[in-house]
Amino acid sequence: MKYRINRKTGDRISEIGIGSSYMFEAGKQEAIKALRRAYEGGINYFDLAAGHGDSFPIYGEALHEVRDKIFYQIHFGADYTKGDYGWSLDLDTIKGSVKWMLEQLKTDYIDYGFIHCQDEISDWETFKKNGIYDYILELKEKGVVKHIGLSSHTPKVINRILDEADVDMLMFSINPGYDYGEGEYAHGEVEEREAIYRRCEKEGIGISVMKPFSGGQLLDDKTSPFGKALTVYQCLKYILDKPGVLVALPGAKSVKEVEELLKYYDKSEEELDYAIISSFEPIRNSGRCVYCNHCKPCPMGIDIGLVNKYYDLAISGDEMAVEHYKTLKLNAADCIQCGHCDSRCPFSVHQSERMQEIKEYMEKR
Numbered sequence: 566m567k568y569r570i571n572r573k574t575g576d577r578i579s580e581i582g583i584g585s586s587y588m589f590e591a592g593k594q595e596a597i598k599a600l601r602r603a604y605e606g607g608i609n610y611f612d613l614a615a616g617h618g619d620s621f622p623i624y625g626e627a628l629h630e631v632r633d634k635i636f637y638q639i640h641f642g643a644d645y646t647k648g649d650y651g652w653s654l655d656l657d658t659i660k661g662s663v664k665w666m667l668e669q670l671k672t673d674y675i676d677y678g679f680i681h682c683q684d685e686i687s688d689w690e691t692f693k694k695n696g697i698y699d700y701i702l703e704l705k706e707k708g709v710v711k712h713i714g715l716s717s718h719t720p721k722v723i724n725r726i727l728d729e730a731d732v733d734m735l736m737f738s739i740n741p742g743y744d745y746g747e748g749e750y751a752h753g754e755v756e757e758r759e760a761i762y763r764r765c766e767k768e769g770i771g772i773s774v775m776k777p778f779s780g781g782q783l784l785d786d787k788t789s790p791f792g793k794a795l796t797v798y799q800c801l802k803y804i805l806d807k808p809g810v811l812v813a814l815p816g817a818k819s820v821k822e823v824e825e826l827l828k829y830y831d832k833s834e835e836e837l838d839y840a841i842i843s844s845f846e847p848i849r850n851s852g853r854c855v856y857c858n859h860c861k862p863c864p865m866g867i868d869i870g871l872v873n874k875y876y877d878l879a880i881s882g883d884e885m886a887v888e889h890y891k892t893l894k895l896n897a898a899d900c901i902q903c904g905h906c907d908s909r910c911p912f913s914v915h916q917s918e919r920m921q922e923i924k925e926y927m928e929k930r
């Protein structure tokens with residue numbers, strides 16, 4: 566397992582976490598074994614926007630002994646007191662649900678208390694008006710909530726809430742389908758979505774990623790919006806290459822499914838390469854660098870994806886990205902304009918020209 570640090574909280578978070586939407590489906594005993602296998606495999610981050618309340622006692626039993634070594638995302642607005650998941654903006658309902666969740670989880674604190682599922686500006690206005698945000702702040706003051714999160718699928722709502730609330734973790738739906746306008750939660754234009762990633766990176770807000778496989782649709786030729794399947798591992802690599810992302814949260818309900826996820830780190834560069842998406846409409850010939858490094862090897866040894874990521878962050882105002890760029894052993898100034906990357910890039914990026922542009926920009930910084 567590899568870990569990333571949430572710059573706002575200092576938490577060391579596994580790149581792969583577990584989402585709980587169908588955790589309960591394989592039965593209690595298998596789910597408990599699955600969660601323990603996940604923990605043994607180094608996974609320390611778990612999202613509790615569960616599909617059903619039955620998931621909570623499973624977590625409580627599986628992980629209460631290692632509670633101080635793991636992180637829970639708990640959602641203010643998800644109500645499980647009737648069993649099935651319900652969405653609520655009623656303060657008393659939410660207070661009751663949070664109390665119930667903590668009891669089931671056998672814990673008395675919440676690592677990331679989430680402003681849950683805000684997809685309309687009106688959701689946020691009601692959330693505040695009904696005193697739910699103040700309730701999270703009150704619990705934070707008391708030490709029950711350690712940090713604040715926000716879950717949303719919608720860039721314009723995310724920007725508004727990040728402007729107004731002190732958010733430490735954003736839960737956002739990211740996959741190649743949504744990023745290019747394909748799928749149920751493909752909210753926002755490509756540029757708006759990329760701007761969210763860069764904003765989070767710049768402000769040190771971590772991103773935890775829900776729906777990494779678009780509800781499984783991307784994994785099957787028949788359901789993929791592109792008519793062509795990607796693998797679990799290509800989707801995970803795509804997500805983890807995005808600025809700001811700390812952790813992907815695939816669902817898993819059995820030991821076998823957890824072990825499949827953990828194989829991510831055994832995969833070769835070729836198996837993780839997601840450049841095939843460049844052959845899909847509407848991504849074809851986008852001319853945008855997605856930091857995939859498919860253009861490697863550069864004869865000079867430049868990490869082309871990383872140089873581009875720092876550049877995109879820098880031009881959006883991220884000063885830290887400029888500093889990171891300057892610590893690279895090799896950067897755009899080392900480019901000899903050989904053109905190898907131009908011929909290898911499946912996204913039609915004129916990378917040698919871009920290297921010149923990056924070099925000139927960074928020389929002035």
Ligand code: SF4
Nearest residue numbers: 854855857858860910
């Ligand atoms: S230039 Fe093309 S191949 Fe290279 S990292 Fe960017 S998108 Fe990937």
Ligand code: SF4
Nearest residue numbers: 863900901903904906
């Ligand atoms: S053009 Fe520059 S960045 Fe691209 S492969 Fe050649 S030396 Fe590397």
